[in-house]
Amino acid sequence: MKKKGQEEIVGFVLIVVILAIALVIFIGIKLRNPEPVQKNSEILYQFIESSMEQTTDCVIRVNGKNLALNELIKECHSFDNSCLSGSNSCESVEGAIVSMFNATWKVGPEYPYKGYEVVGKYNSNSSSGQGEEIFSINQGNCSNNYIGNSYFIPQFPGNIVVQAKLCS
């Protein structure tokens, strides 16, 4: 037969064990399913904004001008014409973005940034969540932890959103 003192100690130990288990479960859930964390990055916004003014090698019409990257993205979305050099306008968009990203940020397992994603979407209505995808570029590995930002290019009646993520 157990003494009353022993029963109280068992009760106390039980409370401590239950609290410890609850704490371990809470921490376990927090660590196992981290929510995607996006930090809005000013430097990434400046990078996208400046990149959009970049003059590309793509000329659509004879005696026409070399298109800026934002004009080329509009061209890719609206007409998908080929450049005079023979390359497709959408391929030229992806080539220009990849070249600029690779020249600016080193990504890979041995670098602070493990990868990047750049997605261009057309939103006909600003209130609708999902847009029509124009291009999508992925390099390296992207986890849930990243810095990102978006840049809007007006394209009547909606707009084109260029979303960039740098994953760490």
Place this chain on the structure above:
Amino acid sequence: MNLLHVKYSKGQFKIQQMVFIIVAIIILFGIVSVFFVSIRFSSLRGDVDDLRKEAVLTQVRKMAGTPEFNWISSDDCSSCVDLDKLFLLKERNSYKGFWTDVSLIKISRVYPLYETSECTTESYPRCNEITLVNKGDFEAYESFVSLCRFDNEIKQTKCELGKILMGFEGVS
């Protein structure tokens, strides 16, 4: 009266036990909350640093809008700087000492890169850097801009990706 022989009642023991348990639980929760608060404050400190850096970056970017840097064209381009103008500024003696509170102002090409680093009369425009101020001993911040100029080869405006680097003394 001999204090060593004071007898405590069973009720007093019970109260003592309960106090011990309450104190133990308070200490346990105290440790957990100190742990939690320290984690929260460490991330807050990081957020404050990020906000400060972004404020400095915005200030650096404002430099692109000053008359000495700004690219004036029919397009609305707040991030464009006039590369020809900056190269001429570098050569002008009247602008020596114009930017007094800044230890470094450098315009650097990001893409595409050429072989020559600092721009000279011979290498311009196929060069990568224009240094306007370099006093040494600074903490540098950089901001992306478009480097625009009229290109004689394609007979139109050509913009390329670059950045403005500004160094400030004693900023941390």
